[in-house]
Amino acid sequence: MKFGKYIKERAELLPQDWRNICINYESLKKYIKSNIIPLTLKLELSQMVWKPLNENDPNFIQLISTRLGELQVKSKVFFEELDSEIQKVSDFFVNQTDSLIDIYERNESAYSNENDLADLLQSIIKLEKFVFLNYTGLIKILKKHDKHSGLNFSQAYLYRIASLPFVNSEKLSSLKKTLMEKLVENTSPTLILSPANGNGDVGGDKIKRPPITELVNGSTTNALAKNLSNFLESKFVPSSDSWFPQAALLPRQKVLISLTGSHGTDIIGCVLDCMAKHDCEIEDFMLSRLYHNVTFGVLIVLKSDNVDLFRDLAEASRKWDGTLSFDVHGHQDNLPKSIEDAPYENRIKYTSTVLNQNGLSSKFLDAWTKLLLREKISVERMQRLNEGRLSCADYRLSIPNGTDFESLRQELFQLSMNHGTDVALQPDDVFRKHKRLVVFDMDSTLIQQEVIDEIARLAGVVNEVAAITESAMNGEIDFKESLRRRVSLLKGTPVDVLQTIKDNLVYTEGAKPLCKALKKIGFKLAVISGGFIPLARHVKNELGLDYAFANQLKVSADGKTFTGELLGPIIDGERKAELLEVIAQAENVTLDQVIAVGDGANDLFMLAKAGLGIAFNAKPRVQEKADTRINQKSLKYILYLLGYTDDEIKNLQFFNN
Known part of the structure; x- marks a missing residue:
């Protein structure tokens, strides 16, 4: 609701003689619109273009000088009118205050009845509400003048009127305190300390009343106010045409x-x-x-x-x-749960992490912000996660409920590709920082090699195997069939090549410290690979993982060579997702608390199954399908997606930088 309408509706509920005293907010607003806005010092860009002083067209200095001169006159009229309105309110307040004090002093001895005391107390509160409504109108109109004039007088004006009686009324406050004390003295302990029910009766346990001074001045003042409010409500139910609300002592x-x-x-x-x-x-x-x-x-x-x-x-x-x-x-305003939240209804909270190991460029940040504006997505909070040059930041976003997330995901993917910068979007909920299980692919994820290609290289069939591997990883042929074809090419290869491969494994940057850090903070870790179990177990032992699953190569009867066949079910994409779920169940972890990391087409099933599925330096088709991508060298960046800062990562003591 616009404030002009709000103050008008509230004023209409006042008695006629009070209504005429209220600040004429609408009149002052119209004056600003007609006389202040045309002279604003907030110039348009075209008015700030450099022009030589000898040109005929008004230059910047002349324009400012002219407007300041005219604003001096117009603002003077505005503040004279405002002073007149404030003086009117202040005089009315003084007269009403003196009248209430006079009424009490003339009848002090007669004020022993709690109903009479409550009547007078309500009159005081009614006057306070009248002052507050006008003070609110004053604040709003001053802000409007500052905004449209380009000047800043609000604070000075409010400081100037601080000494006026309606702003600083010790007499009225003293009378209010006296009435509250008397009302406590003249009301039974049960009534004061027990809440009134809907019928105006009192209920609950009887409690001994504390001393009056403690009730009025001490820690139980709030309880006193609440119980006085209950009492007033039970005694005085306003008529339908009354402007004075119930719960008078608790305006909220x-x-x-x-x-x-x-x-x-x-x-x-x-x-x-x-x-x-x-x-x-x-x-x-x-x-x-x-x-x-x-x-x-x-x-x-x-x-x-x-x-x-x-x-x-x-x-x-x-x-x-x-x-x-x-x-x-106003009471009708819908405020957010937190003052950091964007004040909009029907929105979903998300976290977005943007990262680029080479730094977040101004061009990317500009394009990213324009995308948010285009989608009507509000930024509630921004936090830098890394030290040194800005390369990683967390955004808390407020996204409209009706957003097409599939379309948004495609826009984010295109933005990432255009700027070489990763953009991860996650629900901003309790599970974001409370993941408990990470499931890794092995080849080209935890290690930089494709194991089957390394075996093929030692077997002398690297080109044939590599071609099939590439087709499989890009999703061009069925994984199970491609694996059988590749394994068949390894027939007769000595089993000893596995030890050679183990000795020459190259771990992905950040893999070892990441796994140590995750273990330290309580994660369970697993590797599920479409490769082979001897290498998966070796990686498990080297990195301190909890689980390892992979395919089993069949060996000859003498145990010296591979037969070119597989044992047991093949671990393809669907099997990876099933195993992820099995491990989660075994660890009593929900899927929302699972992270899956992989790079190939056969990882897409488990990436989709996990609460956070990360395509790490993945093949193009996988990147396009995955919700979250990391295209940086180090696996360390997974911690940033969980919201950890460099300072927090340092506390884990496993990373050098």
């Missing part, structure tokens, strides 16, 4: 406050000091730091409509040379 008004400055912790301290002084309820806060400059934001719930808080905040921001802003939210 939300205000988002931010203070920006260069004093770091002092900025936090002065804001929280104001919150504590006025006993505000803090719903959320956040801190953003850029070198010495910080912005501290806090979402609070006010427990009364007293505006002293804003005066104190203005004084604190002035003391610490900070820039203060706050936004008062």
Whole structure:
């Protein structure tokens, strides 16, 4: 709801004489539109083009000078009108306050009845709500003037009016406290300390009432307010035409406050000091730091409509040379769960990790951001994960519910290909950092060789085998058939070649420290390979894995040569996915907690089965099909996909950098 409409609706509920006193927000807004916006100092680009001073067309200096002169006149009129509106509210407040005090002082001895006390207390709260509505209108219209003029007077103006009675009314606060004390004294302990039910009755256990001073000034003030509210509701049910709401002592008004400055912790301290002084309820806060400059934001719930808080905040921001802003939210406003969240409805939270070992280029970041804008995807948070040159960053995204994720995946794939930069998209949920099982392919993943090609090289049939391998990895022929053909070419090859291959295995960069790090933080690790079990077991032992599955080569009766045949079921793509699920069940791990890493077409099944399936330096067809890709040299980058920073990775003590 637009604020103009909101304040108009609230004002319409006031008594006529109160309604006429309210700030004329709409009139002030119209003045800004007609007289301030045309003179804005926020110039268009065409008005800032360099022109020689001797040209006839107005140059930048002349334009600014002219506008400043006209703004001086127009803004003067605006602030004179605003002063008049504020004076009107302040005078009305003083008269109402004096009247309430006079009523109480003339009848103090008669105020022994709790209903009379509650009546007068409601009148005070009604006046506070009136002031708060007008103060909110003042904040909004000042922000609008600053925005459209290009000037920044809000903070100075609010500081200027801080001494006015309606902002700093000690007399009214004192009377309110006195009435609350009397109401506590004149109400039974059971009534004060037991919640009212829907019929206005009281229920629950009887509790001895603490001393009055403790109830009014001490830690139980909140309980007092709540129970007084229950009491007022039970005694006074407003009529249908009454503008005064129930639960009067608990307005639940939300205000988002931010203070920006260069004093770091002092900025936090002065804001929280104001919150504590006025006993505000803090719903959320956040801190953003850029070198010495910080912005501290806090979402609070006010427990009364007293505006002293804003005066104190203005004084604190002035003391610490900070820039203060706050936004008062109506009860109808839909606020996000966290003030870091994008304030939109019907959205899904995702994490995207972008990485390039050679650095994230400005061209990529520009294209990436434009893609997000095109898809109406909001960035809620950005975090750098690596040290040194920016090469890896985490984005928290808010994605519209109706997004076509298949189309988005294709766009991300094309973006990655165009810029040589990986973009991984994952649901931002509890499983992101709580994976528990990693299943690796072996050939060209944990090790840099294709084992069957290495055997073929020693057997002298490398070219024939390599051709079949390439076709299989690209998904051009059935894996089982291709494996049988390749194995048949190994007939007669000495079994001893396996030891030669073991001695010459080249592990992928980052494989050994990654596996040690994952084990240290509690992961279970497995290798499931379409290669052969002797090599898979060797890799398992070398890397400290928990499971190893691979195909079994049949050997001759004397155990010296391969027969060119296989034993047992062939581990193809579907079998890999089945084994992944079997291991997950054995470890009592959900599939959402499983990571699968592979490079070939026969890995696609297990990549799809896992919560996070990573195509690591994979074949083109595999990259196109997989949801997540890493095209960097090191397997270390898997930790970045889990959200770990370089500092956290260093704590694992297995990586040099």
